[in-house]
Amino acid sequence: MKLLLTSGGVTNSSIRSALVELLGKPIEECHALCIPTAQWxxxxCNPGSVRRFINGGLPGLGWASVGVLELTALPSIGSDRWVDWVRQADVLLVDGGDATYLAHWMRESGLFDLLPSLPEMVWVGVSAGSMVMTPRIGAYFVEWPSAPDDRALGIVDFSIFPHLNLFPTNTPADAERWAADIEGPAYAIDEQTAIQVVDGRVEVVSEGEWTRF
Known part of the structure; x- marks a missing residue:
């Protein structure tokens, strides 16, 4: 799987170019599934914010087709229905919310187990949709009351502090304190920054501000 881990989505030409390179063909020829699950x-987040994500943002980039994959529904319909939907897609567009909730439903739905068999799939994360791929998100970002801890999926070996300087509580000083508790490699990224991961190679794509801890 090829990862494009963003804070705010495809917000500039550099990130868009990285996305097209990962896809290997124009966006207009690619089929996307968007995953709003983390919002719940x-x-x-609420039904209105889910609607805004589905109607705009990443799904609005001009894809050949866009569908919705709601992970909480998948266990009730069986993998014989939904696995082919995923395999036929070129890209998964994964919105923000709570990364521990998303990690839980990726495991419960079976999507997590499917990922190793999708080497050409592109995963584009926004905020929690990026953080879910990391080992830990830090207690600072856990909002789901049923989360047992701050662990995510650990597909990459670094953690992500998103929305740098977007909110009063997401300053560089806040990021530094967060990183001290993570006890591992970490990045703080703003809305103009993405982290690209392909075959274990990590590259920062940015027209903004970022820090590696």
């Missing part, structure tokens, strides 16, 4: 685990 965050108290600041």
């Amino acid at each position: 685990g965050h108290p600041m």
Whole structure:
């Protein structure tokens, strides 16, 4: 799987170019599935914010087709239905919310187990949709009351502090304190920055501000 881990989505030409390179063909020829699941685990999200994600943002980039993959529904319909939907897609567009909630439903749905068999799939994460791929998100970002701890999926070996300087509580000083508790490699990234991971190679794509701890 090829990863494009963002804070705010495809917000500039550099990130868009990285996405097209990962896809290997124009966006207009690619079929996307968007995953809003993380939103349900965050108290600041609601049906309106889910609608805004589906109607715009990453799904609005001009794909050949866009579908919705709601992970909480998958265990009730069986893998014989949904696995082919995923295999036929070129890209998964994964929105923010709570990363621990998303990690839980990736495991429960079976999507996590499917990922190793999708080497050409592109995963584009926004905020929690990026953080879910990391080992830990830090207690600072856990909003789901049922989360047992701050662990995520550990597909990459670094953690991510998103939305750098976007909110009063996401300053560089806040990021530094967060990183001290993570006890591992970490990046703080703003809305103009993405982290690209292909075959274990990590590259920062940015027209903004970022820090590696």
